[in-house]
Amino acid sequence: MTSSQSNRHRLGVLDLQGGTQEHLEHFRRVGVDAIPVKDARRFAELAGLVIPGGESTCLRRLINQFDLADPLRAAHADGMKVWGTCAGAILIANDIVGEKPLFQFIDISIARNAFGSQLDSFQHTADIPAVAAEPVKMTFIRAPKILRAGNDVRVLLKLDDYIAAAENDQALVTVFHPELTSGTAFHAYFARQCGLTPAPTPASDDTWSPNAWMRARRA
Ligand code: GLN
Numbered sequence: 350m351t352s353s354q355s356n357r358h359r360l361g362v363l364d365l366q367g368g369t370q371e372h373l374e375h376f377r378r379v380g381v382d383a384i385p386v387k388d389a390r391r392f393a394e395l396a397g398l399v400i401p402g403g404e405s406t407c408l409r410r411l412i413n414q415f416d417l418a419d420p421l422r423a424a425h426a427d428g429m430k431v432w433g434t435c436a437g438a439i440l441i442a443n444d445i446v447g448e449k450p451l452f453q454f455i456d457i458s459i460a461r462n463a464f465g466s467q468l469d470s471f472q473h474t475a476d477i478p479a480v481a482a483e484p485v486k487m488t489f490i491r492a493p494k495i496l497r498a499g500n501d502v503r504v505l506l507k508l509d510d511y512i513a514a515a516e517n518d519q520a521l522v523t524v525f526h527p528e529l530t531s532g533t534a535f536h537a538y539f540a541r542q543c544g545l546t547p548a549p550t551p552a553s554d555d556t557w558s559p560n561a562w563m564r565a566r567r568a
Pocket of ligand 1: 434437
């Protein structure tokens with residue numbers, strides 16, 4: 350292990366736009382140290398970075414405006430794993446239908462807004478054996494579809510005519526939002542993939558509410 354890799358001891362959530370606090374609240378529930386990140390100097394500490402859901406055009410502009418693209422690429426090449434949820438998945442895809450790709454961390458083709466408008470958002474529950482023993486609840490919000498995955502990509506969940514979750518050794522993509530449900534399986538899974546040890550938590554928690562991040566922020 351190089352010295353820079355041994356410094357990678359916590360997780361980060363990109364804090365420019367989108368569901369940053371919701372991800373931090375889920376990592377807090379699995380007992381994993383995670384921080385909001387908007388300063389490239391923090392990348393050196395991170396075993397993994399979440400690029401959250403939000404709006405990929407907006408996120409792309411902010412990443413460029415804050416000069417984060419090259420440092421983020423360099424940190425990823427140095428061992429920082431990246432999990433893209435929804436808009437984040439779009440930004441790390443090798444190929445975006447009709448658009449220039451940004452990070453190209455995973456060999457997938459992805460189509461934006463593939464279910465229709467915001468009103469075509471939906472929830473779904475599925476078994477994802479690689480990630481959780483219990484069924485996983487998922488929220489799709491103006492979601493993209495992954496249409497193709499390359500040979501070095503492991504498909505974690507396929508639904509109908511699209512791939513909903515996939516990974517390679519350095520990156521994870523989900524077109525849905527695990528941070529908007531009570532389950533913490535994906536957050537525990539990503540933490541483990543990053544070499545961290547999440548605390549065991551129940552598959553779902555009836556006391557959790559979508560506003561739970563408001564408590565996390567005050568904590
Ligand atoms: N529709 C958004 C986009 O194309 C993604 C939506 C989301 O992240 N929930 O960027």
